[in-house]
Amino acid sequence: MDHSRPDAIPEPAVRRISLYLRQLETFKRKDRKTVSSKQLGESLGLTDAQVRKDLAYFGQFGHPGIGYLVDELISKLRQILGTDKTWNVLLVGAGNLGRALMAYKGFEAKGFKLVAVFDSDKHKVGSRSGPFMIQPLAELANTIQKNNIRVAILAVPAEAAQDVADRLVDAGVRGILNFAPAAINVPESVTVNSVDLAVQMEQITFAVSLASMGKTA
């Protein structure tokens, strides 16, 4: 992630809030009503102290002698992450990755609703992809304003990323999930989260290399 400004709450803590939420949703599906910081931590390979410390950035959520109420904590964590409401999201890039993202079932259940898809390719514009009619970039600003869109997903080639990001920001987008393998520059008021798949792979080969040398990774 490259938040472009200093952060009072550490990034890894915010990331773990998402993981706690995911785990609590799993507990809820199993009809579990309460959970302790130890149980929540263990399910994610974390200590109970880490769980309590992360949650303490945002408030006091435990109940003495009970632990956390699963439903209540899910609701609080969604508030923290801003997903207690639904976010209209747009996607730029209707290539392979874009199509995978359109078909991705995981978004809507988590509070994200893909409402529009754009591409610069004239051969794609006007065609349908699932429920979406691919729109030209010229309609970006209009669609963003009409649907009150604040977050966008960028699944375009590296060389197009900065130009599209500039257009998104100009039109009012404040958060970008960037899949293009390129760094993009945005004003300080805009958040970019870059998912560079090669970076993700390198984190793995780093650990596997170290482990195969007999060191601790």
Place this chain on the structure above:
Amino acid sequence: MDHSRPDAIPEPAVRRISLYLRQLETFKRKDRKTVSSKQLGESLGLTDAQVRKDLAYFGQFGHPGIGYLVDELISKLRQILGTDKTWNVLLVGAGNLGRALMAYKGFEAKGFKLVAVFDSDKHKVGSRSGPFMIQPLAELANTIQKNNIRVAILAVPAEAAQDVADRLVDAGVRGILNFAPAAINVPESVTVNSVDLAVQMEQITFAVSLASMGKTA
């Protein structure tokens, strides 16, 4: 990322090593021969102190009065990340995301070579997808051993993730890039890096929500 064991070198530092490498490759494409920690940091929104601290975990790479030699530092960082050699990678899951990953141009240039694709769907097995013949899961172990594969990409539905992960680990895989929206449990000797797209989106809505409330994100 959920490394399942304690780590002497902080995870964010390892992640930044990847970002430094990416930026140095950009400098190299622009025929730049040397770079200072300040210049490298500025290009990524980091301080020069952070750059020097991260690199110091791995050695002493600067030259007094010159800074870093771009070619030399690229070579050193690739060694650190294990990508000075090519890794054979396999993919399980030939759905939308799997197809996007097969078409992803960013892997090979970074030292990852996709060599085999698997799916449990009998209708997909035996069909071609680009240069790949989709193989059945029954051939996993054989292919892993024959191609000396240590890292795998998991692009299967959540409910299949743990079973496939178990098979991969049994067959000798030591690192898994997991795109399934589910936590998977692996032995301590195996590294899992989970890319949960909803988690990535939540990090953005967290920041956008905070910013819109006028606080610092």
